[in-house]
Amino acid sequence: MIEAHCLTKRYGSKTAVEDLSFTVRPGIVTGFLGPNGAGKSTTMRLILGLDAPTAGHVTVNGRPYAMHEAPLREVGAMLEARAIHTGRTAYHHLLALAATTGIPRQRVNEVIDLVGLREVASKRAGGFSLGMGQRLGIASALLGDPATVILDEPVNGLDPEGIRWIRNLLKSLAGEGRTVFVSSHLMSEMALTAEHLVVIGRGRLIADTSVEEFTRSAARTVVRVRCPDIDRLKGLLAGPDVTLTACAPYTLEVVGLTTDQIGYTAADHGLTLLELSPQRISLEEAFMELTRDAVEYRSTAAGEPVAARSAS
Amino acid sequence: MTTILTRPLGATVRPGKVTLLRVLRSEWIKLRTVRSTSITLLTAVAAMVGLGMLVTHLRAGDLNAREVAHFNGAEVSLSMYRPAQLAVGVLGVLMFTGEYSTGMIHATLTAVPRRLPMLVAKAAVFTGVVLVLMTAASFAAYFGGQAVLSSTHAHLSTHLSDPGVTRVVFGTALYLTVVGLFGVALGAIIRSSAGAIATLVGILLVLPGLGALLPADWAQHIDPYLPSNAGQAVLSVVPDPAMAPWTGLSLFAGYAAALLGLAAWLLKRRDA
Structure with missing residues (x-):
């Protein structure tokens, strides 16, 4: 369970996320959707406490992420930027992360097999392809058998086989009662995997709805x-x-x-x-229409000459 | 693929709390599983011992009577701490910048979201490894240097029981360790390898040079207190009247501690 309350994040004068509130429930896959630069990654960083919000707060399983005693047990995350030292092997990368919460070596080998990286586990991560890097990121996320899984653009760089694997993985994780929060900029991908959608544009919430509802209204x-x-x-x-x-x-x-x-x-x-x-109208078009509206709404709100507009 | 998928996750996993001991183990794994560690440490040891013996041999070669009076076999045999300090400093810097430049810091801070245990563990693991290795290297350089001297210029060689010699040998290892901790702190503060290494070189090598440009009556109040000048007070067999050996090293360590404090404060406060 992830609960965000009125999250706002500004970097200097640039507002990345503004007054964002949503809830991600366990047991289903929740898609986090928005065009590039909408603030998806920023929101995920705020959830994990990597960045501090300018205003508002966010909790994971009832507490701010940093307040958990065994954080890897609560949340497993893969952020878009590959969080892997390029000079370390996949195995040692996972082993070092596992050591922080006393996760046994056996579990490290288990996630390596789970993501299919056995053959390259002793190779340095710097030489990994984008898809292998994604798999290693997912292995890191699953290491602590977490109740909540947060993945930023997990299908990026994967081949069709890998994409299908991710879809099944996400569904089975949710089926086990976990909270699964996955970002994407592809509506069509989310329509296949997610049950619920949180849609943002320019850092603001546009829709918080079930995929079914979204499809019905969009179609x-x-x-x-x-x-x-x-x-x-x-x-x-x-x-x-x-x-x-x-x-x-x-x-x-x-x-x-x-x-x-x-x-x-x-x-x-x-x-x-x-x-x-x-x-x-395709889902993709509906999504684009939705986010375009949000952009227009925002520029008006930011002080465009509204009077001149209504006169025309 | 599907058969693996249907296997329930986490049959073997029971993660406990994040403890300092566990974070120490994690940082130890990290330190020993990247190549830069062995490269920088081997460079430091090779410089200390190999170059140390070579330089001792060359410097003892042709000395006139006045130079013999100023020649100190212990100091000369350990003088290659100068290149070694750069290697150790670079390793210290990489403790943090290696993580910031690759994005690994996100994974690290997700595993240890309270952050400070990670800084403490990095500094502790670094101190342990470097102190042990540099103590061994200092003794090796010292004995190697004395061996060179006794084979050719026996009258120049020193003994560990001579006044100040044991202090200088241990002091060299401690000085190098503190230099490395400067690197750790600067890496955490500046986050970029190039910037942190340049700053470290500035503090260690450029600052004393600038101090020498000061008017003499200022210089005597400032120069001994500059970080590397203070730290190097422990490296003189005959104590410098302006700065006692252990006082100097303590001051040097104090500067490093202050920088680590700043690093801790920034680590807690800044976005990752």
Whole structure:
């Protein structure tokens, strides 16, 4: 369980995370989503106490991370920057980390086998490929058999086999009742692995919702309509929950009405339709739309000339 | 892959509390599993013993009567602490900068989030390893140097029981260890190898040179108290009247302790 309350982090004049509150629950995979530079890594550093928040606080399993007596037992983390001394072998890297909480050698060998690094365990980590580095990072994260697992962009640099392995690993960790918090900038990846989503943009919370809910709201259908008398059709379709966008001559994109409703309305008023086609918005597009909105919202809030805008 | 996955995690794991002893063990593993440790320490030992004997041989070669009066076989045999201090200092610096430059510091601080035990453990492990090794190297350099002298210039060689000699031999090891601790502290404070090594060289070698440029009546009040001048007071067989040997070394260690204190404060306070 991770609970963030009104987290704010500023580096000089730059605000990386602003007033961020969310809860990550055990037993499910929670995706932490946002475009590059949204503040995902910063938030993870705040959770682990690597950086101190400017305001607000965050607890892991009920306490600030640093207050736990056996921190590796509480949280296993892999941050985006590879946290490995390039001159040390994978085995010794894990052994040194394990020693801090008295984790036995046997467990070190166990996680090496688990992530599939047996053959290169005695090689220096500096020569590892990106994918091998990720696997070693995941081995470090699992070393203490932690109740909470935090992984920053774990699929980066992995081959398809590795990506599938991560997906299964995350699900099985959550299935064992652990809290799993995984960041990504790829909506499609999260749609496959996560059950819950925390979405941020420019350091602010945009959505804290289940993947199911997000998919349902995002996968609303857009209907494309082409009609010679488009202005009249526009008047007939307009309504409180309906969005109409002119996208080409005589062509509208309608959100909020089904193809049936549009077809009957047109027939009732004797209008000829040249095209009536439903188009699905992909999750990725929905995600981009969501984060773009947040960016716009933010620049207005930061003191843009709002009056000039509403006048135009 | 899937068969491994379905195996329950953590059948063998029962991690306990983070204790200073465990962090010490972790830092000991870290220190002995990177190449820079053996490279810098071998360099230091080779300089102390190998160069020490060579220099003793060369310096004793042709001395006139006046030079013989000023020649001290113990000091000359240990004089290669000068290059050795750079090697030891670099190892000290790398204790921290090796972690900051590679990102390892994140893993370390995630394992030891209270941070200070990690600094204490690094300094302790470093002190233990370097003190033991440099004591051995100092004795080796001393005996090696005396062996060179007794084979060619027996009248110049000294004995451990001569006044001040044992102090200088142990003092050399202690001086080198404190130099290394300066490096540890500077590495933690500055976080970059280049910056920390440059600062260490500045403190050890450049500062005394600048002190020498001061007007004479200032210099006598400042020069003996500069870090490396104070530390090197323990390396004179005949004590310097301006600074007693152990007082000087204590002052030198005090500077290092102050820097380590600053490092601790910054480590606790700064973002990693």
